[in-house]
Amino acid sequence: METNPTALLLELAAQARNMNDPDALRDVLSAGHRAWCEGIADVQASIGRQTAPLSDADVAERCAAAGTPWEEGTARSEAVAALAFATWDASPAAMAYTELAERAARFGVCLLGEDVL
Numbered sequence: 001m002e003t004n005p006t007a008l009l010l011e012l013a014a015q016a017r018n019m020n021d022p023d024a025l026r027d028v029l030s031a032g033h034r035a036w037c038e039g040i041a042d043v044q045a046s047i048g049r050q051t052a053p054l055s056d057a058d059v060a061e062r063c064a065a066a067g068t069p070w071e072e073g074t075a076r077s078e079a080v081a082a083l084a085f086a087t088w089d090a091s092p093a094a095m096a097y098t099e100l101a102e103r104a105a106r107f108g109v110c111l112l113g114e115d116v117l
Contacts, residue, residue: 005039006093008032013096016103025104026111033111036097040088047084059083066090 012032019025051059060070063079066086070079088094104110 005035005042006091008035009039009093009096009100013100013103016100019103020107022107022109025107025109029100029104029109029111032097032100036094039091039093040085043088043091044081044084047080047087051080051083 009032012028012035016025016028019028051062054062056070056076059076059079063070063083066083068079068082068086070082074082101110
């Protein structure tokens with residue numbers, strides 16, 4: 001199976017489309033969650049490197065373009081984190097994970113135990 005988080009999430013979402021076994025869906029969702037976490041970490045690191053040499057005004061411009069305006073009183077690190085999340089959330093990989101989670105939910109599958117809910 002693919003180790004690139006994006007490719008893996010796309011593959012898992014495709015697999016889940018034909019699944020209706022809750023245990024199998026839980027396994028796929030769990031693998032998808034790990035890939036989602038790896039993917040967002042990769043994007044955060046990349047956005048961090050890209051924005052490090054930029055001025056605050058340039059970072060604010062990038063945030064605004066991504067739909068996450070840098071609000072007054074927000075620390076630069078928080079603005080960069082919001083930019084990273086918005087970038088990841090708009091990616092095909094994140095959309096695939098959402099599709100996977102929604103498919104699993106239709107069969108009563110989630111990663112939280114009943115005792116947490």
